[in-house]
Amino acid sequence: MTDTKWRIGKSFAKYSKQASASLDPSRKSLVIGGRAAGAVSEDDARLIAERIEGASFDGESLVIGAASDSEEMLSAILALAAALLRDEGRIHRWRGELVDVQMPEGGPRIAVLERSAFRLLGLLTVAVHMNGVTPDGRIWTSQRSDTKDINPGKWDNLAAGMVAAGETPLDAMKREAAEEAGLAPEDYELVPETVFLTSRPTESGWMLERAYCYTARLRDGVTPHNVDGEVQAAELLDADAMAELIARDKVTSEASLAALHWLAAKTGKTLPEGFYQAFV
Missing domain, CATH: 3.30.750.160 (Transcription Regulator spoIIAA)
Structure with missing residues (x-):
């Protein structure tokens, strides 16, 4: 557990710094x-x-x-x-x-x-991330399709995506859960977890994104399955294995930050204040 807490802290320091870049003054x-x-x-x-x-x-x-x-x-x-x-x-x-x-x-x-x-x-987008957890305390992670334009083949949260025009974050989270994990609303209890802001350069410009993170407490016996073709695999990991996967840079940046908040609470790891915000 000591190694896991160390990995969580080190990964949080890395990814929260990446997500807090100062705007390029040339823009x-x-x-x-x-x-x-x-x-x-x-x-x-x-x-x-x-x-x-x-x-x-x-x-x-x-x-x-x-x-x-x-x-x-x-x-x-x-x-x-x-x-x-x-x-x-x-x-x-x-x-x-x-x-x-x-x-x-x-x-x-x-x-x-x-x-x-x-x-x-450089416009603000709003995204949603789902930490899908089982009754025994493990967490699902999904591998992005190799055909994805961004981060192909990397691991991600169980479901995640951008909020579309006219949607609320809650609407978007339920839609992504259905499309990416094959989950119906009765398959899980959805709990608002945290919100964080990413500001960093990307290959296509500048990413400014507010992420709404949820924990989905899956009902006993529920197994996610992809529907939209954007996920090529899924694995169920304990906290130690998930923290290690993130530390090895196998998980996308924003998915890492969403999962790290859950992992910190799960393991009792205290993270620096200021990055994660209350869900409103």
Whole structure:
């Protein structure tokens, strides 16, 4: 148990530091409807301003629309910007999924936008993660399909994903549980666990994401099974084995942070305050 607590502490220090990066100063402010919402590369800012009506760039801020514009108008301008980025080869995989555009601190949506444009524009996304645990205290981990664009073949939480436009985190968690783990609501008791914020560079831009983490207490005899083809394997591990898997860098960054919160509570490991926030 001493080794497990040490691994939990060391992994938390590593992944919480990665998730708390300072914004790249070369990125320019993205202002949508009169409010600072994201951060974009200068090249993309100039491209959008030159080609999209309703967008302008003054060298410091890419401005989309005006404060008086409706959600529909802002969404329309952003849709044109996303399509331009796709056509210019800046977006490599168009998802065809809409996500709510919010301020970095959250709050009501101001527009909707194609999911694949969010990292390029440094906009906030909201995600959900499920720690699926059994009555005997073990935890399920799922291996991402080798065909996934991001982190193929890495291990993940039992279910996880992005909150779609118009969804609440709870709605999204139940949907992901059904799609990725084949779980019906009666298969588990869902308990809100914690929330954390990730801010870090990615290959496609800048990731700003608020993660809502849940513990799913699975009913006795329930065995998860993937439905959507995004998971290629699943394993049931005790706390020691899960902590070791994370320490070996076999688990995605955000899934590691979600699992580490549960592991710390399970093993009695005290983690530094400030990173994990209360679920609201």
